[in-house]
Amino acid sequence: MKAVILEKQDLLENTPLQIKEIPMPEPGSHEVRLKVSVCGVCRTDLHIAEGELPAHKLPLIPGHQIVGTIDGLGTGVTRWCGGERVGVPWLYKTCGKCRYCRRGQENLCDNASFTGYDADGGFAEYTIAPEDFVYRLPENYGDLEVAPLLCAGVIGYQSLHATGLKDEGRLGLFGFGSSAHIVIQVAIHQGLEVYVVSRTEKELTLAKALGAHWVGHIDDDMGVLLDAGIVFAPSGELLVESLKKLDKGGRIVSAGIYTTPLPGFDYTLIYPEKCLTSIAHTTRDSVQAFLKVASEFKIKTQVNIFRLEEANKAFLAIKNSSVSGSTVLKIT
Template sequence: MAVMVAMQIDAPHQALRRVERPMPLAGVGELLIAVIACGVCRTDLHVADGEIAARYPVIPGHEIVGHVLDIGVEVEGFHVGQRVGVPWLGHTCGQCGYCLSGRENLCDAPEFTGATRDGGYATHVVADAHFCFALPDSFSDVAAAPLLCAGLIGWRALRLAGEGHRIGLIGFGAAAHIIAQVAVWQGREVYAFTREGDVQAQAFARSLGCRWAGASTERPQQELDAALIFAPVGALVPAALKLVRKGGRVICAGIHMSDIPAFAYADLWEERQILSVANLTREDGTSFFEVAAQSGLRTVTETFPLEQANLALDRLRSGALTGAAVLIAPRADPAAGANG
């Protein structure tokens, strides 16, 4: 019997363990995908820590790059051997008011890759074909993986910033290093906020074209039009409100954040806004991948064998990564994972 290998989490606060499972089958409307690479996202930490809804045991991972092995019935537009990407939003009902009004990211009955359906910390995954993307040829397998969540969520957050010219990115990790390049390409001024004393991250931000880089406790001379918060720290919200101009926006881009402390109404007054980003839509994906290809952005990655998923998560948790971590499935040729 054919089997797949995966790194599975059995319950919150437990380490992932290697398992072998029967090879899954592509059901109606689904693709069976041979995983090549899977990005490691902070949301995977939230799944591991029980901070967001998930079903256990589960295989994490929602920044999946792979090749189509088999195609279920009622699937159109894909062929065996095609390279595809699988993101966080794995399925929607298509019938609720949100789905019918173009806001499928707010679906009342969604499924999420790597949380409520098995994800890409594995050699194989089954995905809803409606939520799979063709990927730009300009990105290698490893370089493309972080685009599927860090890039997509960063893109949705940047779109919520509207026409703002001066953009602050608070928490300079996987998402910020991607969307900083897009914003610079668009002609915006980008200001990067990092952990206290993280001069390496600040130098990295400046190398990507950021106008200014400093600690989250510092304040640039210019007021910002919008501040995008990627760090899951609620205390950064009132701090960000002090950075934006009248009418400016603070956008919380994470799926989970610690509690936001009380702050003076005066910090919100003058039509400042606090917004949150929830999931993504397929239109976010198609528009972002076009921009990613046009802008010439590059993803900075550190690769790990699939069975070192726990190490990759530990390095993400400790802030020891520059850019994004990516797991390589056992069959993959590491040479194919060079940064694009």
């Protein structure tokens, strides 16, 4: 089968992603094989390719927003028959035994493994996943439009949940890429007023079109203070700047797995009772909860489509912000 292989972490300008012909993978015990249709590209994939995150497995097939059809069953599989359309997200497997797993925080599992990081992912014609960590997808979406929901969507949803906002309040989104352009639709659907900060005019235009109440740059005056914010851009400086926009008792959630160091800041940025926190990965429950929300109304994903052979080009397009919305590789 054809697969995108990362042999060695390197700057994307040096084309670390190469397309290769490799043997088809066989599902093991309690695993299923998917014939991959589409796999979304996430910023985390860029951090893995370029080495901002340490390598866990090399050579590696990246990709963790996988949409495909089950075409092979390992021994002992009971949840699937074959032929179902399913998705595989970032959380590949958890131990089920550690204290985090036992108390319902499997996203913090001590022994978790991740798709396209610890295990080969979806930038290939076929991939393998544990049967308990694949999901039926809402039928009101095609393969191309559902792929970005699997990480960008789920992470945005988990971040929104972590802000504590329910059906009213002012929510700031800092950085407006793949995840933000999905969560803004969920937030507005819930009744929140959304303020979007980005450096990129293209992103601000998209935010406005998706219903943002206010759009602008970080130094612009919003005219109000926010009840909560989600920071998507991997910038410690932006995290600190976002705190300056926050009202008393407000909360900033960092959605990223990686960010540049935070500069020192004055205590008044977290006083009184302002909170700066982060979310890490997702649980199976939050994936299910988000897919349910997505089935209840149509989230419009703006998708930039590349071929499998164009993986490196697709990654560079995200790195250089030359695309807005979500980026996917169409595989079959």
